[in-house]
Amino acid sequence: MAKPKTTIDEHGQVRDRRGEWRSGRKVSLEPLFDRPWEIKALLRWMFGFPGMLYPWFAIYMAVIGVSYAYFTPEFAVMQSWDWRWVAEITIRNIVIITLWNGAFHLWFIKYQMQGRKKKYNGSWMSKNNPTFLFSDQVWDNVFWSYSGVLFWSAYECGMWWAYANDMLPFISFQSNPVWFVLAMLLVPFWRNFHFYWIHRLIHWKPLYDYVHYLHHKNVNVGPWSGMAMHPIEHLLYFSCILIHVVVPSHPLHMMFNAFQTGLGPAVSHSGFDEIVFGDEMALQTDRYMHYLHHRFHNVNFGESNMPLDKWFGSLHDGTPEADAHFRQVHIERVKTQQAKAEGQ
Numbered sequence: 001m002a003k004p005k006t007t008i009d010e011h012g013q014v015r016d017r018r019g020e021w022r023s024g025r026k027v028s029l030e031p032l033f034d035r036p037w038e039i040k041a042l043l044r045w046m047f048g049f050p051g052m053l054y055p056w057f058a059i060y061m062a063v064i065g066v067s068y069a070y071f072t073p074e075f076a077v078m079q080s081w082d083w084r085w086v087a088e089i090t091i092r093n094i095v096i097i098t099l100w101n102g103a104f105h106l107w108f109i110k111y112q113m114q115g116r117k118k119k120y121n122g123s124w125m126s127k128n129n130p131t132f133l134f135s136d137q138v139w140d141n142v143f144w145s146y147s148g149v150l151f152w153s154a155y156e157c158g159m160w161w162a163y164a165n166d167m168l169p170f171i172s173f174q175s176n177p178v179w180f181v182l183a184m185l186l187v188p189f190w191r192n193f194h195f196y197w198i199h200r201l202i203h204w205k206p207l208y209d210y211v212h213y214l215h216h217k218n219v220n221v222g223p224w225s226g227m228a229m230h231p232i233e234h235l236l237y238f239s240c241i242l243i244h245v246v247v248p249s250h251p252l253h254m255m256f257n258a259f260q261t262g263l264g265p266a267v268s269h270s271g272f273d274e275i276v277f278g279d280e281m282a283l284q285t286d287r288y289m290h291y292l293h294h295r296f297h298n299v300n301f302g303e304s305n306m307p308l309d310k311w312f313g314s315l316h317d318g319t320p321e322a323d324a325h326f327r328q329v330h331i332e333r334v335k336t337q338q339a340k341a342e343g344q
């Protein structure tokens, strides 16, 4: 008997033959780059919930504020290389990622606090699967994520040493309040601009086969999958921190850049459309765009606050029309490759 095309799961969500659930909501890009500007949409995006400022930006500000004030060595100490302050920063980052990723993991995966409600993929994380290190997807992802923390910490320590030795262009809130605030707001845009190009680069076949394949072993993603990358990808991915070598900034900007790069992937790879608290409250994570990248590979290289995918024709908005379009693109590509091969 043929398998039915769709099934209704335990939460009343329609799942296709592969067990995938689609929110029915189009992947939406943030309105900053829309023309003409729609003031209402812009205000809703900036000050709404969830929006540009709440809750994630505010949470990051709290995390970096506490880390800067209480868990970062004095400048005088960081003027010369010493393993003790390097270890202090590395351990601080290991503790933070363990608490952050661990919290998402416990909620979504370990204790399945919301079951499969709003979960894109119908399956749970892979076990007894030799594709992954230790034949276990979660432990594979955890291993590579901690490898990533070493790169995050190495970049961060390099920057702290340079700040402490007055080698970097420096501003403070007192000296440049407007740029201080603006630069903080621009960090997520810079990160995603940088990520888009790095990401396109590692989809170039030789680099994909050697480096980025490791991240894409995760078709069904979980919070720890985000930073599960090959060390060369970590090296490229965290290089966004180097912007502060040329752009006048305060170490807090550098910290926001580094922390969001290190912690953001847990949210963008949660695999869930919303964090659901009971029957009444839900927080949209809206990471369908990147989930579709894991599902289809050649779409959605960037994130929703940068319309680069839209400009370069790789935006999959999650609709059946986009499915049909990219299926056609794929068929054309295969035909071209075949024609080339026959011509040789």
Ligand SMILES: [Zn+2]
Pocket (backbone or CB within 6 Å): 215, 226, 269, 290, 294
């Ligand atoms: Zn990913």
Ligand SMILES: [Zn+2]
Pocket (backbone or CB within 6 Å): 199, 203, 212, 216, 293, 297
């Ligand atoms: Zn990719």
